[in-house]
Amino acid sequence: xxxxxxYTFDGVRELVWEVVRDPEVLATALPxxxxxxxxxxxxxxxxxxxRIGPVAGLFSGKVLISDEVAPESLTMTVEGKGKPGFLTxxxxxxxxxxxxxxxxxxxxxxxxxxxxxxxxxxxxMDSVSKSLLNQGLDSLNQALLARQASRESGEEVEYRPPSExxxxxxxxxxxxxxxxxxxxxxxxxxxxxxxxxxxxxxxxNRG
Amino acid sequence: MKKSIGERIKRNEDPRLLTGQALFVDDVDLPxxxxxxxxxxxxxHAYIKNIDVSEARARAxxxxxxxxxxxxxxxxxxxxxVSPPPTVEGVTFHSRRQVxxxxxxxxxxxxxxxVVIAENRYIAEDAVEDILVDLEPLEVVxxxxxxxxxxAPLIHEDLESNLAAHMIQRVGDYQAAKxxxxxxxxxxxxxxxxxxxxxxxxxxxxxxxxxxQHLTIWDTTQAPIPIRNGVATRLGLSGNQVRVIxxxxxxxxxxxxxxxxxxxxxxxxxxxxxxxxxxxxEDRRENFYATTQERRQVHEAEMILTRxxxxxxxxxxxxxxxxxxxxxxxxxxxxxxxxAMGAYDVPNxxxxxxxxxxxxxxxxxxxxxxxxxxxxxxxxxxxxxAKELNMDPVEIRRLNxxxxxxxxxxxxxxxxxxxxxxxxxxxxxxxxxxxxEMIGYEQFIKEEQPRLRAEGRHVGIGIVPFxxxxxxxxxxxxxxxxxxNGKVNVATGVGTQGQGHFTVFAQIVAEQLGVDIKDVNLxxxxxxxxxxxTGTFASRGAVVAGNAIHGSASIVRQKVLKLxxxxxxxxxxELELVDxxxxxxxxxxxxxxxxxxxxxxxxxxxxxxxxxxxxxxxxSYFGPKYGATAFGVHAMIIxxxxxxxxxxxxxxxxxxxxxxxxNPLMLEAQVHGGVAMGIGNAYYEQLVYDENAQLLNAxxxxxxxxxASEVPRIEVGHHETRSPLNPLGTKGAGEAGAIPVPAVxxxxxxxxxxxxxxxxxxxxxxxNRLFELLMEKEGES
Numbered sequence: 001x002x003x004x005x006x007y008t009f010d011g012v013r014e015l016v017w018e019v020v021r022d023p024e025v026l027a028t029a030l031p032x033x034x035x036x037x038x039x040x041x042x043x044x045x046x047x048x049x050x051r052i053g054p055v056a057g058l059f060s061g062k063v064l065i066s067d068e069v070a071p072e073s074l075t076m077t078v079e080g081k082g083k084p085g086f087l088t089x090x091x092x093x094x095x096x097x098x099x100x101x102x103x104x105x106x107x108x109x110x111x112x113x114x115x116x117x118x119x120x121x122x123x124x125m126d127s128v129s130k131s132l133l134n135q136g137l138d139s140l141n142q143a144l145l146a147r148q149a150s151r152e153s154g155e156e157v158e159y160r161p162p163s164e165x166x167x168x169x170x171x172x173x174x175x176x177x178x179x180x181x182x183x184x185x186x187x188x189x190x191x192x193x194x195x196x197x198x199x200x201x202x203x204x205n206r207g
Numbered sequence: 208m209k210k211s212i213g214e215r216i217k218r219n220e221d222p223r224l225l226t227g228q229a230l231f232v233d234d235v236d237l238p239x240x241x242x243x244x245x246x247x248x249x250x251x252h253a254y255i256k257n258i259d260v261s262e263a264r265a266r267a268x269x270x271x272x273x274x275x276x277x278x279x280x281x282x283x284x285x286x287x288x289v290s291p292p293p294t295v296e297g298v299t300f301h302s303r304r305q306v307x308x309x310x311x312x313x314x315x316x317x318x319x320x321x322v323v324i325a326e327n328r329y330i331a332e333d334a335v336e337d338i339l340v341d342l343e344p345l346e347v348v349x350x351x352x353x354x355x356x357x358x359a360p361l362i363h364e365d366l367e368s369n370l371a372a373h374m375i376q377r378v379g380d381y382q383a384a385k386x387x388x389x390x391x392x393x394x395x396x397x398x399x400x401x402x403x404x405x406x407x408x409x410x411x412x413x414x415x416x417x418x419x420q421h422l423t424i425w426d427t428t429q430a431p432i433p434i435r436n437g438v439a440t441r442l443g444l445s446g447n448q449v450r451v452i453x454x455x456x457x458x459x460x461x462x463x464x465x466x467x468x469x470x471x472x473x474x475x476x477x478x479x480x481x482x483x484x485x486x487x488x489e490d491r492r493e494n495f496y497a498t499t500q501e502r503r504q505v506h507e508a509e510m511i512l513t514r515x516x517x518x519x520x521x522x523x524x525x526x527x528x529x530x531x532x533x534x535x536x537x538x539x540x541x542x543x544x545x546x547a548m549g550a551y552d553v554p555n556x557x558x559x560x561x562x563x564x565x566x567x568x569x570x571x572x573x574x575x576x577x578x579x580x581x582x583x584x585x586x587x588x589x590x591x592x593a594k595e596l597n598m599d600p601v602e603i604r605r606l607n608x609x610x611x612x613x614x615x616x617x618x619x620x621x622x623x624x625x626x627x628x629x630x631x632x633x634x635x636x637x638x639x640x641x642x643x644e645m646i647g648y649e650q651f652i653k654e655e656q657p658r659l660r661a662e663g664r665h666v667g668i669g670i671v672p673f674x675x676x677x678x679x680x681x682x683x684x685x686x687x688x689x690x691x692n693g694k695v696n697v698a699t700g701v702g703t704q705g706q707g708h709f710t711v712f713a714q715i716v717a718e719q720l721g722v723d724i725k726d727v728n729l730x731x732x733x734x735x736x737x738x739x740x741t742g743t744f745a746s747r748g749a750v751v752a753g754n755a756i757h758g759s760a761s762i763v764r765q766k767v768l769k770l771x772x773x774x775x776x777x778x779x780x781e782l783e784l785v786d787x788x789x790x791x792x793x794x795x796x797x798x799x800x801x802x803x804x805x806x807x808x809x810x811x812x813x814x815x816x817x818x819x820x821x822x823x824x825x826x827s828y829f830g831p832k833y834g835a836t837a838f839g840v841h842a843m844i845i846x847x848x849x850x851x852x853x854x855x856x857x858x859x860x861x862x863x864x865x866x867x868x869x870n871p872l873m874l875e876a877q878v879h880g881g882v883a884m885g886i887g888n889a890y891y892e893q894l895v896y897d898e899n900a901q902l903l904n905a906x907x908x909x910x911x912x913x914x915a916s917e918v919p920r921i922e923v924g925h926h927e928t929r930s931p932l933n934p935l936g937t938k939g940a941g942e943a944g945a946i947p948v949p950a951v952x953x954x955x956x957x958x959x960x961x962x963x964x965x966x967x968x969x970x971x972x973x974x975n976r977l978f979e980l981l982m983e984k985e986g987e988s
Contacts, residue, residue: 001897083336085249086249086250088344112897112899112901113901114249114250114251114316114899114901115249115316116492118897118901118902118903119316119492119495119901119902119903119904119905119906120492120905120906120909122903122904122909123908123909
């Protein structure tokens with residue numbers, strides 16, 4: 001599966017680079033990450049909980065950084081294996097400074113999945129991975145803003161990464177958004193409210 | 208003789224099936240039974256570096272875990288199912304057979320790596336997840352069209368390439384004929400993979416009795432006797448130490464004919480090793496990986512014709528996807544070759560088949576077995592030719608049919624049995640006429656279609672004939688005996704998967720012995736009852752086993768008449784068999800029951816004449832000289848919603864000529880089932896693999912099987928051209944329903960979009976794909 005896109009970070013390139021290369025921050029950005037340890041300058045090892053549609057499980061894997069040109073570009077290779085299958089992916093990331101003091105990230109990569117993840121999770125794969133990626137990049141941006149703020153004020157600014165369940169909720173919201181267009185979502189919401197009211201009346205009358 | 212053959216009789220077996228009294232493999236529950244679960248590869252192509260089963264073995268409730276290494280000398284590739292073709296010059300064939308557990312390397316997703324035996328399936332499955340396998344992924348051969356590229360990764364590293372087989376067959380001189388042709392139609396035609404998706408998945412229970420040194424196996428196989436012979440050989444046992452029972456089976460459709468699936472060797476092997484009964488039932492997701500698939504082929508096809516529409520020749524060069532191994536030899540591509548000339552007189556033919564290994568699940572026949580591909584190729588080319596020549600699709604077919612006086616018609620190529628391909632008999636024109644009449648062809652194209660088109664509706668008609676080689680040898684047999692209670696026992700070696708054998712075979716017996724079909728007790732697929740036979744495949748049950756049963760019943764009838772003649776003191780020719788009695792035709796009061804005769808035929812004391820055989824029993828065998836070829840025409844009226852591309856089949860007509868009709872009700876049921884499967888092949892069912900040969904839709908949520916709402920009412924007409932090759936005059940019909948459906952769909956959908964000049968050169972389609980094709984057309988214009 002090909003992955004391609006861009007994302008604008010609200011900070012200068014050097015800071016973005018710092019955040020991307022910080023395993024602790026990276027771990028918070030990769031949803032479901034249970035641990036991520038640096039085992040060499042360019043290699044991390046860790047465990048990650050992945051859920052794609054009906055398929056969920058713990059993956060253990062490696063992240064390898066290569067072709068590194070600080071603070072411009074790098075290639076990230078991810079290899080994960082777990083009970084629901086395996087995934088391997090390579091992504092090339094480019095950071096381009098913008099006039100506004102922001103930084104544009106361009107990424108393109110290729111992800112391969114196998115096992116139950118591929119055979120049963122396939123229907124969800126595209127939308128889930130896009131959503132995961134966007135949520136992850138948003139988290140990175142939050143971490144970036146926190147770090148920037150603390151640099152400016154000289155005080156520690158707390159950055160609370162989203163929990164796994166918050167993550168899952170966001171992904172579910174994204175997925176629902178794909179299935180129902182916004183117009184339909186409104187009608188669906190209205191329908192749900194009506195059903196709840198009717199049920200409430202029925203139950204109250206009984207009581 | 209009392210008429211029984213040809214009667215519309217309801218199925219004898221249904222009360223048992225419908226009230227839950229029929230035994231299926233998963234119903235077998237033995238004391239002390241253990242359960243198996245398999246670890247299967249997530250990778251399509253990888254080296255196995257290490258397998259650590261220690262944690263799995265340590266789990267409470269796990270009895271044993273086996274890998275290929277643990278099998279020692281007993282680890283061997285499966286026996287070849289079909290021998291390579293010996294009779295054609297210049298044929299290449301590399302036999303590479305599936306292995307019980309992968310050793311050193313995995314070659315397709317789902318290939319078994321280890322098996323866990325535990326107290327129950329839950330524990331076994333949990334323990335499978337405890338196994339740590341270190342696999343080193345390799346480059347993947349994900350498609351036939353890249354399999355032979357220089358530098359393509361080798362699936363079998365002892366071979367020079369991924370070529371599994373290559374063969375050329377020729378009739379006449381195609382190239383010379385081409386120079387004289389007025390019209391040349393060349394197209395690239397592609398057919399993709401599908402699954403058989405039987406309602407019942409596979410399953411095996413094996414039980415070893417150490418005290419009697421006897422192994423009993425319940426197996427969802429279509430070939431119980433060859434399975435018994437193969438397992439006995441593999442385990443170093445005699446045939447009579449192994450009993451294989453293929454009980455009621457919820458659908459076969461071909462993949463259960465595959466012989467010696469890894470599990471079919473392993474489960475019995477483990478049962479003997481642990482001396483405890485073992486059960487393995489395939490689950491639905493496993494079925495997508497562990498059960499064979501079919502149909503992927505890519506054809507470069509060409510038809511040459513005169514300007515009057517007469518076919519001068521057909522040529523096609525095609526690639527066939529064998530998957531990771533090729534246990535079933537050349538059966539499928541040879542069937543394609545046999546059917547790519549359809550029902551037509553084709554003087555020049557060139558066919559070059561190339562079979563390649565890919566890192567996909569093994570290919571073996573599924574209902575149709577290469578025939579739908581052949582029919583799709585020839586019928587598509589003919590449709591293109593008809594358009595070019597501005598001819599009616601029905602007319603161009605009439606013009607090219609093999610004429611009735613040409614039978615037996617020799618094709619001068621070899622068929623899947625490596626015998627000369629001969630069409631034994633046929634009369635195609637009346638069958639076509641009947642289909643044209645039943646669907647109301649003229650009225651539709653002249654009145655209804657123009658009216659509906661004017662309303663902006665996309666309605667189309669398709670009408671496609673097909674041939675089906677059926678009823679091939681080598682042989683089947685049957686033993687029949689009359690019990691002292693007057694009931695008749697019949698035992699035959701073929702297995703039954705829902706065909707209605709218990710009724711049709713009983714009708715054949717009833718016709719000879721004058722008994723009620725309810726008094727015929729049939730046993731199929733139990734090697735303890737009958738241990739000769741080859742299996743239920745190639746639409747051959749009614750032809751080969753049916754005629755063997757007819758043969759045995761005829762001999763028993765002779766024995767009955769001879770003995771009754773003696774006891775009733777009346778000449779044989781004056782006797783008749785009616786209602787379980789033998790009576791003198793003119794003096795019905797003078798009679799004896801079959802039960803009494805059976806008692807008399809088995810005396811306990813006294814002298815008999817030398818050469819006397821006890822009882823009213825006979826065993827006989829039938830093997831046809833070559834297969835009987837059936838014929839039929841499918842016609843369909845379809846409406847396509849131009850916005851959603853969803854289809855509505857407004858009419859579906861089948862006229863079938865399978866020789867003598869044994870039971871029209873059941874023939875129609877077979878046709879209905881086949882058409883339903885064909886509809887899946889045409890518009891819904893496609894196994895989607897990605898570039899790493901990962902199967903992406905291994906669930907019934909994503910792999911769409913037609914349901915009651917997609918299958919229309921199907922009208923079936925009959926025509927009988929008896930086969931001269933067997934006493935009953937029967938031809939097979941089991942696969943007929945599925946064979947021409949994709950070709951009918953293509954013609955009808957093109958017709959529905961006639962104004963867009965759409966060409967359909969691939970199967971299966973889907974609403975998405977049809978939309979894309981129409982968009983491409985729009986882009987062109």
